[in-house]
Amino acid sequence: MKKADAVFGFISLGLSFWLMIEASRFDYMTEFAAGPGFMPFWLGVALGLLALFLIWDAFRRKGGKKDELDKERGLPDRKALIRVGLILLMIVGLTLVMQYLGFALAVVLFVILILFFLEGYGIGKSTFYGIVFSAFIFLVFQYWLEVQLPKGYFGF
Amino acid sequence: MDMFHNLMQGFATVISPYNLWVAAVGCFFGTIVGILPGLGPSTTIAILLPLTFSMNSTSAMIMLTCIYYGSKYGGSITSILINVPGEGASVVTCFDGYQMARQGRGGAALGVSTIGSFIAGIAGTFGLIFICEPLADLCLKFGPAEYFSLIVMGMLTIVFVGGKSIAKSLISGILGLALGCVGADIVRGAPRFVYGIPELMGGIDFVPVVMGLFGIGEVLVSAEERMKVQPLNVKFADLWPTLADIVQSKWAIMRGTLIGFGIGALPGAGSTIASFISYGVEKSIAKDPSRFGKGAIEGVAAPESANNSACSGAFVPLLSLGIPGSSSTAILLGALVLYGLKPGPMLFQTSSAFVWALMASMFIGNIMLLIMNLPLVPFFAASLRIPYSLLYPAITLISVVGAYSMNNSAFGVWVMIIFGIFGYLMKKYDIPAAPLVIALVLGPLMEEHLYQALNLSHGNVAVFITRPISATLLALSALMAILVTLKTVKEKRAVIESEDDA
Numbered sequence: 001m002k003k004a005d006a007v008f009g010f011i012s013l014g015l016s017f018w019l020m021i022e023a024s025r026f027d028y029m030t031e032f033a034a035g036p037g038f039m040p041f042w043l044g045v046a047l048g049l050l051a052l053f054l055i056w057d058a059f060r061r062k063g064g065k066k067d068e069l070d071k072e073r074g075l076p077d078r079k080a081l082i083r084v085g086l087i088l089l090m091i092v093g094l095t096l097v098m099q100y101l102g103f104a105l106a107v108v109l110f111v112i113l114i115l116f117f118l119e120g121y122g123i124g125k126s127t128f129y130g131i132v133f134s135a136f137i138f139l140v141f142q143y144w145l146e147v148q149l150p151k152g153y154f155g156f
Numbered sequence: 157m158d159m160f161h162n163l164m165q166g167f168a169t170v171i172s173p174y175n176l177w178v179a180a181v182g183c184f185f186g187t188i189v190g191i192l193p194g195l196g197p198s199t200t201i202a203i204l205l206p207l208t209f210s211m212n213s214t215s216a217m218i219m220l221t222c223i224y225y226g227s228k229y230g231g232s233i234t235s236i237l238i239n240v241p242g243e244g245a246s247v248v249t250c251f252d253g254y255q256m257a258r259q260g261r262g263g264a265a266l267g268v269s270t271i272g273s274f275i276a277g278i279a280g281t282f283g284l285i286f287i288c289e290p291l292a293d294l295c296l297k298f299g300p301a302e303y304f305s306l307i308v309m310g311m312l313t314i315v316f317v318g319g320k321s322i323a324k325s326l327i328s329g330i331l332g333l334a335l336g337c338v339g340a341d342i343v344r345g346a347p348r349f350v351y352g353i354p355e356l357m358g359g360i361d362f363v364p365v366v367m368g369l370f371g372i373g374e375v376l377v378s379a380e381e382r383m384k385v386q387p388l389n390v391k392f393a394d395l396w397p398t399l400a401d402i403v404q405s406k407w408a409i410m411r412g413t414l415i416g417f418g419i420g421a422l423p424g425a426g427s428t429i430a431s432f433i434s435y436g437v438e439k440s441i442a443k444d445p446s447r448f449g450k451g452a453i454e455g456v457a458a459p460e461s462a463n464n465s466a467c468s469g470a471f472v473p474l475l476s477l478g479i480p481g482s483s484s485t486a487i488l489l490g491a492l493v494l495y496g497l498k499p500g501p502m503l504f505q506t507s508s509a510f511v512w513a514l515m516a517s518m519f520i521g522n523i524m525l526l527i528m529n530l531p532l533v534p535f536f537a538a539s540l541r542i543p544y545s546l547l548y549p550a551i552t553l554i555s556v557v558g559a560y561s562m563n564n565s566a567f568g569v570w571v572m573i574i575f576g577i578f579g580y581l582m583k584k585y586d587i588p589a590a591p592l593v594i595a596l597v598l599g600p601l602m603e604e605h606l607y608q609a610l611n612l613s614h615g616n617v618a619v620f621i622t623r624p625i626s627a628t629l630l631a632l633s634a635l636m637a638i639l640v641t642l643k644t645v646k647e648k649r650a651v652i653e654s655e656d657d658a
Contacts (some may be wrong), residue, residue, distance in 0.1 A: 004585050012327050019334060022349060026341070033610040036341035040334065041605050047330045048247065050184055054323050076584075080380035087379050088577070091372070098556075101219045105364060111549050119545040137553055145210045147561045 002058050009054035012047055019044030083118065090114060102152030107134040164621045166512030170520050175218055176379065178211065179517055182219035183524045186226020189246070191233050192538050193549060195374065196455060198483040200227035202370040203551055205363060205491065206558035213495035214513050220491055221514060222521040224484055225277060228427075228467055229525050230536065232269040232460050234568030237499055237537055244428035245463045248435040252448060252455030263533075267397040268405050268453055269460040275415040275463035277522035280468025283417045284475075285515055288504075292476040295501040300608035301619050303500075305629035307602040310479035312633045313422070315591050316640040329591035335360050336599025342607055355567045362490040364559040364572040365596060369589045370483075371555035372572060372581020375548045396530075397453075401642050404456035407444075408438050412461030419462075420469025426482040427466035434462035475499060475511060480597070483590035490597045 004070055019040050026037030076084065098106035111130035115121040121129070141147040165193040186205070204223050209214035235246040235494045236253035249269065258264040299304065315325040338349045341360030350356045397405075405434075412434040419430040421519065439448045440459040450454050473479040478500035480486040492499045496509055504511055529536070559572035584590050613619035 008324075008327075008585060008587070015331075015334075026346070026348060027343075030343060032615040033343070033607050034603075036343050036346060039606070040337050040348070041274070043330050043337070044504070046633060047327060047334075050323050050327050050330070057323070058327050073524065076380045083379050084376050087376060087548075087552075089238070091556070091573055094552075094556065095566055098560075099566055103557075107553055110553070114549050115608065121545075133550065133553060141206065141557050141561075142167070143208060146208060147209055147557065148564045149557065150560065150566070154231070 001077065002061055005054055006058035009051045009058060012051035016044045016046075016048035019047060033125040036153070078124070078131055086118060087114070097148045099150050102154055104134050104138055106150075106154065107137060159285060159289065160194075162508065162512045163516060165509065166342055166514070167258075167519075169509065170218065171518045172620075173386045174320065175215055175513075175517070176520070178215045178219045179222045179520050180524055181207070182222030183226040183528055184523055185358075186223035187230040187233075187525065187536055188226075188539055190225075190227030190230025191423040191539055192230075193238060193240040193540070194225075196246075196484075197224055197227040198243070198376050198487060198593075199370040200224075200230075201484055201487045202366040203554050203558070205367070205487070206554060206561060208466050208491070209558075213309075213492075213497055214244070214509075214510050215311075216315030217488075217491065217493055218517040218521075219512070220488055221517055222524070225464070225467060225518070225521050225525060225583070228464055229270065229273055229513075229529050229617065232273070232463075233266060233533065236265045236269065236456070238540060245431045245459075245466070247428075248431045248459040249456055249463075251435070252450070252452050255451035256451065256453065256456065264397040264401050265456050266329065266399055267530065268457050270526060271397070271402070272344065272405065272409040272412065272457045272461035274522055274526040275409055275466040276416060276463075276465035277468060277525075279413045280301060280417045280420070280465035281515060281518040282524070283465070284468045284471050285471055287421065288476045288511075288515075291472065292501040292504045295477055298625065299623070300605040300612065301623050301626040302622055302629065304602060304605040304609055305620060305626040306479065307598050307605065307632070309629045309633045310477070310481075311474065311591065311595060311598060311602075312636060314481070314594055316636055322640060322644055323336070324585075324587045325455050325591050326483055328587050328589065329595045331597025332592035333599040333602070335365070336535070337603070355563070355565065359600065360596070361562050361568060362405035362494065362597060363562045364568040365575045366487050366490065366593060367555040367558050367579075367595065368572040368575025369579035369582070371551055371558075372576025373583055373589075374549055375555075376576060376580035378544060378548060380430050383633065400604070401453055405453050406562065408434075408454035408458040409461045410457035412439060414466045415458075416465035417469040418463030418522065420466030420481065422469075422481065424471060427463045428465040430462040430469075431459035434458040445556050453641075456599060468576060471515075475503060478601070480594055483593050486590065486594040486597055490593070493597065590610065592600075 020113045023037040023040035023044060026040070027035035028037045028041060029035045074143070090110060093113075094106055097109065101109070108130035111133045112123075112126045115126035115129055116123055137147070142149050170179070176598045185204055186200055189195055189204060201220060201223055208219050211219065231241065231243055231246040232249050232253070235241045235249040236257050239245045239250050239254040241250055253265045253269065311329055315329050316322060336359070338356055340357055341348045342344065347357060377598070383414045395445060415437065416427065416430040420427060421435065435448075435455060435458055438454045439445045442448065442452070444456065470481045470485045473481050474489060478489065480489045489499055489553065497503065497510065555571055555572060559568040560566065562568045579589060581587075609619050610617070619626070620630060
């Protein structure tokens with residue numbers, strides 16, 4: 001966690017500089033009150049100080065028992081990371097595809113891909129679950145709750 | 157008398173067939189999602205939020221409140237049957253609940269937990285009714301400076317009390333405040349951090365953020381490990397606790413209820429601390445403390461009661477001050493704003509019917525949960541057998557629907573995906589999401605009050621320390637900060653010394 005804390009600290013430090021720079025583009029004060037740049041500026045300052053503390057703390061700390069413990073639940077192994085990446089990729093894919101194919105079809109495809117490729121289900125079972133999921137979401141959200149779902153070229 | 161009259165009117169609203177149906181659906185889905193391992197009340201409320209989109213504000217909040225209570229009831233089932241707490245507050249229940257289940261007394265543990273939760277929920281709601289309105293009336297005297305200081309205190313309490321690392325909690329809160337700055341600024345309405353994206357002019361929508369942080373974040377974390385759970389079996393016949401069990405737990409339930417409500421009503425404290433304290437109290441006053449951790453029924457009754465009455469207590473700062481005490485109540489606060497209600501002391505003046513209906517629904521919700529939970533526990537427990545490989549696509553799809561349907565645009569889904577990655581990283585690196593969510597909701601209000609206070613005082617910053625209530629609130633925040641910092645420094649020193657010795 002020591003390394004992770006340092007990385008998080010540096011990212012926060014970068015964000016704090018960005019906040020302060022962006023805040024400088026707005027008025028700091030108006031005639032009587034705080035301007036639009038006031039709050040972001042001080043948020044940037046506070047973030048920067050906390051980030052410096054986190055970095056200092058990470059470098060000062062020795063790799064004790066706590067770090068060993070944290071390491072165990074820290075970064076995932078390569079296989080797990082690929083799994084996370086693939087799921088994320090499929091959610092991105094679903095978001096892109098649903099606008100063209102419509103939500104109903106996109107859901108069927110999404111579930112088939114997840115179950116067939118990631119979870120090792122057979123194609124028949126994956127398709128069955130894809131259709132069940134799609135029908136369930138359509139019935140609950142579109143018909144019962146009247147929530148608008150994306151419609152594609154096929155009109156559903 | 158007014159209170160009684162208002163409450164009766166609240167009941168009249170809630171017992172309409174539609175609202176009863178909404179409450180029942182909320183209780184059912186809240187319990188069933190809350191049971192799923194790893195899904196606490198925050199995640200449950202976040203992913204079920206879309207169910208309320210087509211409802212009016214009263215029905216929507218009734219459903220969300222019932223989901224909240226249902227997820228608390230559901231969380232205890234997971235803790236007792238599979239030793240996996242859905243949230244911090246259920247950790248203590250595992251100590252004795254799981255041991256009881258292993259000894260073949262899982263039914264008694266679940267029964268006592270349900271009865272304790274019910275008594276605590278009802279008593280807590282009475283407490284809420286008696287405290288909330290007078291407190292809101294008192295706070296009507298607050299001006300912008302007092303509000304600003306109150307929000308500062310509320311947010312600092314959550315940071316100092318809730319997280320493991322204060323620095324990380326503070327950073328999480330600051331990021332939430334920064335996100336709250338996105339959109340048209342309150343001073344001139346000029347775009348701030350918008351970068352030409354028209355969807356950002358109204359600010360970052362709260363729904364995609366919570367769905368990403370809690371829903372997608374949870375999916376990604378769970379995706380790493382192929383979760384397999386093996387719940388212990390509970391037979392219907394074993395479900396009812398014996399009379400001896402109830403007699404043995406009655407005082408534990410009472411004490412848990414009182415402790416839970418008192419602690420839950422403090423902004424930032426919440427059910428986790430309440431359940432741990434009530435467990436500690438029971439253990440310390442027990443004739444034979446060695447029974448605890450080995451299946452003592454009081455070890456289930458007290459924390460579960462505390463957990464549930466803390467839920468009612470958490471509504472005190474939420475409804476009377478507009479300050480959430482936890483990430484779950486922060487989501488409820490966000491939902492209040494989403495449905496056009498203005499949280500804070502004025503809520504009792506402007507939306508009195510709504511507030512009383514909400515409080516009445518808590519009684520109805522708890523009764524429904526008691527009726528549902530006792531006979532249906534074996535059914536709910538069976539849902540633990542649904543493979544996680546089928547659950548996470550479902551969670552993802554419901555989250556996508558929720559994020560999309562906010563504005564009928566894919567933009568919300570992209571925001572949700574980005575915050576899903578944030579949520580994943582935050583969980584991996586132990587950065588609490590609660591301060592971010594609370595700050596995102598309260599940030600714009602805080603800035604508005606800051607702006608108004610300075611405007612009224614002609615730019616004099618001293619307004620925050622010259623007004624007595626504001627000064628007291630800030631002094632309390634400073635005192636809390638000093639005490640917590642001293643404690644942290646002491647702990648760090650101890651760690652360094654032990655490392656040097658090693």
